[in-house]
Amino acid sequence: MSHPILYIPGPTEVDESVLAAQAQPMIGHRSAAFSDLYYRLIEQLAQVFLSKQHVYIVAASGTGLQEAAIRNAVRPGRKVLNMVAGAFGDRWQKISVANGCHSQRVDIPWGQPIRPQDVENHLAAGGFDAITIVHNETSTGVISDVAAIARLVRQQFPEVLLLVDAVSSAGGVRIAFDEWELDFLLTSSQKAFALPPGLAFAVASDRMLERARQVPQRGWYFDLLLLEKAQNSGRTTPTTPAISLLYATERQLQRMEDEGLENRWARHQHCMELTHAWAQKQGLSLFPQPEYASPTVTCLRNDRHIDIPALMQFAQQHGCVIGNGYGPLKNQTFRIAHMGELTPTHMLRLFAWLDQYLAQQP
Numbered sequence: 001m002s003h004p005i006l007y008i009p010g011p012t013e014v015d016e017s018v019l020a021a022q023a024q025p026m027i028g029h030r031s032a033a034f035s036d037l038y039y040r041l042i043e044q045l046a047q048v049f050l051s052k053q054h055v056y057i058v059a060a061s062g063t064g065l066q067e068a069a070i071r072n073a074v075r076p077g078r079k080v081l082n083m084v085a086g087a088f089g090d091r092w093q094k095i096s097v098a099n100g101c102h103s104q105r106v107d108i109p110w111g112q113p114i115r116p117q118d119v120e121n122h123l124a125a126g127g128f129d130a131i132t133i134v135h136n137e138t139s140t141g142v143i144s145d146v147a148a149i150a151r152l153v154r155q156q157f158p159e160v161l162l163l164v165d166a167v168s169s170a171g172g173v174r175i176a177f178d179e180w181e182l183d184f185l186l187t188s189s190q191k192a193f194a195l196p197p198g199l200a201f202a203v204a205s206d207r208m209l210e211r212a213r214q215v216p217q218r219g220w221y222f223d224l225l226l227l228e229k230a231q232n233s234g235r236t237t238p239t240t241p242a243i244s245l246l247y248a249t250e251r252q253l254q255r256m257e258d259e260g261l262e263n264r265w266a267r268h269q270h271c272m273e274l275t276h277a278w279a280q281k282q283g284l285s286l287f288p289q290p291e292y293a294s295p296t297v298t299c300l301r302n303d304r305h306i307d308i309p310a311l312m313q314f315a316q317q318h319g320c321v322i323g324n325g326y327g328p329l330k331n332q333t334f335r336i337a338h339m340g341e342l343t344p345t346h347m348l349r350l351f352a353w354l355d356q357y358l359a360q361q362p
């Protein structure tokens with residue numbers, strides 16, 4: 001009997017060989033063996049993010065690095081602009097407030113992307129050290145054009161650092177950190193990277209580290225300068241790393257390289273297209289505008305007034321776990337993720353079960 005397959009936007013399916021990699025014996029994190037492992041992972045991750053700048057791996061979920069971003073990028077008396085178009089944009093705002101960082105929140109209707117023109121007027125008011133963007137808003141299934149926003153910010157607001165939550169997109173879609181001139185990008189292990197939860201990955205620009213030097217209180221656990229120092233001087237981490245998860249990461253980055261990043265991105269895109277086609281056939285519309293629909297998670301409107309919990313239960317009984325709508329969108333929408341390990345075959349298997357349930361509905 002196989003286990004229930006996760007079609008939820010995290011945690012996602014993890015390949016058996018990746019799970020098994022965690023069972024290797026421990027090594028000391030001040031050993032040469034550890035340094036070799038760690039450095040290889042940093043270099044491979046840099047390739048995934050298309051960056052030659054500073055990559056970090058921390059033992060935390062992605063949210064930890066959202067906190068790191070705010071703490072390291074915003075100087076006292078300066079502000080952060082949080083663009084909120086869903087639950088994870090709202091988290092940027094909550095983290096800013098909880099850290100005593102002056103912030104301005106801009107609400108965009110849920111289901112809409114964040115556009116350069118939404119950002120421009122607000123930044124023009126001045127006083128900002130950073131802007132936060134969620135690349136792929138998992139609660140609404142919307143992907144925003146971060147490259148376009150970055151072009152605007154870099155050209156018109158050189159002081160403003162661009163902090164990007166790419167938790168549910170990195171590894172599943174192309175993100176070119178250096179080419180787009182981003183300043184901080186963070187992601188979690190348990191989404192499109194298809195690893196167990198517990199690690200978070202980041203890339204920081206030289207500009208970001210330069211800024212951190214001007215922020216007197218950056219916290220300790222997520223102080224980028226401390227992470228950078230441990231990496232440069234000892235090829236290690238300041239505190240004990242999650243060694244088992246790093247073994248899993250080693251295996252998974254190899255699998256991603258074997259598949260090829262372009263192929264991986266194309267597979268996510270293809271699974272999205274299959275999901276859209278299925279939804280259309282079933283008379284269910286996309287929550288976002290189609291041109292901003294996420295390649296990793298589809299959010300569907302419950303146009304047919306389906307009993308979503310009952311649909312989810314039926315799917316679960318047949319070994320498929322799907323997601324309800326997030327927060328206020330619960331039962332009004334539901335979500336099907338197509339990230340990480342999921343293939344067209346997985347998607348078609350899910351749709352066959354959902355078709356069976358919906359065939360009994362009015």
Ligand SMILES: *Cc1c(COP(=O)(O)O)cnc(C)c1O
Binds near residue numbers: 134165
């Ligand atoms: C899942 C998610 C998060 C939170 O990540 P954790 O790893 O649970 O901390 C943040 N942002 C987005 C876009 C997400 O999808």
